Amino acid sequence: MADVEVVAATAVCLLSVMNYLNVLKRNQKKRRYRQRRWWMKKIHQNRTTNSINTFFMELTSEDGGEFSNFCRMSSTDFEFLLHKIGPIIENSKPDCECPYQQRYVSTPAISQIIPEVCKAINSVLKDQIKLPQTPAEWLSIEEGFRRKFPRCVRAIDGKHIVIKCPPHNGSQYYNYKHTYSIVLMALVDSEYRFIFADIGGQGRISDGGIFQNCLLLQKIDTGTINLPPDAPLPGGEIDVPYVFLCDGAFAIDKHIMKPFPGNHNFNTMERTFNYKLSSSCIIVENVFGILTTVFRIFKKPIEIDIENVPTVTMTCILLHNFLINSRTSSNIYAPPGTFDSIADGVNIDGSWRQNQPNPDNSALRPIARVPRRSPRDIYEIRSEFAHYFHNLNTENN
Known part of the structure; x- marks a missing residue:
């Protein structure tokens, strides 16, 4: 009897397992063919039926800051720009209510629309970038740098804008990095705004030629930039000029300060000067x-x-510049923590570095230059700045 009971119990267990597996299989089959459901925003549900104009209207009404995440500006500033450039880029069709009304646009049409819109924006926002014209305007800007680097009026830097090989004349834009580019030379103030931009120099121009052909450098060399007259540093007696700060790739000049070359020991005059200059140049x-x-x-x-x-x-x-200056968009475009900062002598990386592309793949690349030989008195000007910062650092310690 014992053997019969064991066999019967085993059979019952096997039947139970088989029934469980069959039920599990049927449930999996039901789940497989059950209609799946996802949560989707309204703007994406209607993406095949809405026009561009309706898309932006629904984007504005979405919760969670969808509009600011998509446009990187406030809806108020977007409406302002649309109102300004709308009459300039209106579609030629009489039944078009809005320049963004068309839903389907061909590739050739896009290649015409984008430059047209860019030209309209440049026309509307042209006053957002302006080089100071008088010594008083330069002095008001120098206040932003005065705490870190007195007599500094701006930081300057240049970049190669890498492009695809232009047809028929690619050699004119072929640079020493074996890419094709045009040159951007820019001045930046202490509020992270451009105040000057020279765009369009051919990438083939020699390193020294890039620097010499820049409109800004021509103004500096000819004395037509209207900088304030030379004045002593705080507590000093020797007159020093107002200067632009740059990295080591530039050539030192009367109005252009670059770091001392080479490595220097801690707490030396040269190292203190280089630290002050680099902490100001990091703005660029x-x-x-x-x-x-x-x-x-x-x-x-x-x-x-x-x-x-x-x-x-x-x-x-x-x-x-428009978004940096905007009261409603500045924190959307560049929220707190975006830019690098220094706290207790420690450099803190800004959030923009987390999404920075690989420098070898980016369209903006540094410009290398061969320094010019400069008169001896220009190095004396740099030494005067270095003595000032070294004495200041000694007093604070």
């Missing part, structure tokens, strides 16, 4: 950094017609 790196992070056309070599590259670049620069 931050401005170019957020430009490549937000305006994604700079994330890789630009593949548009060469004649449109300066226009598109200037549009991005003007929009950068």
Whole structure:
């Protein structure tokens, strides 16, 4: 009897397992053919039926900051720009109610629309970038740098804007890095705004030629930039000029300060000067950094017609200044923590660095230059700055 009971119990267990497996299989089959459901925003549900105009209306009404995440500006500023450029870029069709009303646009039409819109934006925002014209205007700007680097009026830097090979004349834009490019030379103030941009120099021009052909450098050399007259540093007696700060790739000049070359021991005059200069020049790196992070056309070599590259670049620069100056969009475009900062002598990286493209793939690349030989008195000016910062550092310690 015992053997019969064991066999019966085993059979019952096997039947139970088989029934469980069959039920599990049927449930899996039901789940497989059950209609799946996803949560989707309204703007994406209607993406095949809405026009561009309706898309932006629904984007504004969405919760969670969808509009600001998509446009990187407030709806107020977007409406302002649309109102300004709308009459300039109106579609030629009489039944078009809005310049963004068309739903389907062909590729050839897009290639015409984008430069047209960029030119309209440049026309509307042209006052967003302006080089100071009088010594008083330069002095008001110097206040932003005075705490870190007195007598500094701006930081300057240049970039190669990498492009695709232009047809028929590629050799004119072929640079020493074996890429094709045009040159951007820019001045930046202490508020992370462009105040000057010279775009369009051919990448083939020699390193020294790039620097010499820049309109800004021509103004500096000819004395037509109207800087304030030379004045002593705080507590000093020797007159020093107002200067632009730059990195080591530039050539030192009367109005252009660069770091001392080489490595220097801790707490030396040269090292203190280099630290002060680099902590002020980091503003330029931050401005170019957020430009490549937000305006994604700079994330890789630009593949548009060469004649449109300066226009598109200037549009991005003007929009950068417009959004930095905007009361409603500045925290959307560059929220707190975006730029690098220094706390208790420690450098803190800004959030823009997290999304920075690979420098080898980016459209904005540094310009290398061969320094010019400068008169001896120019090095004496740099030494005067170095003595000032070294004495200041000694007093604070």
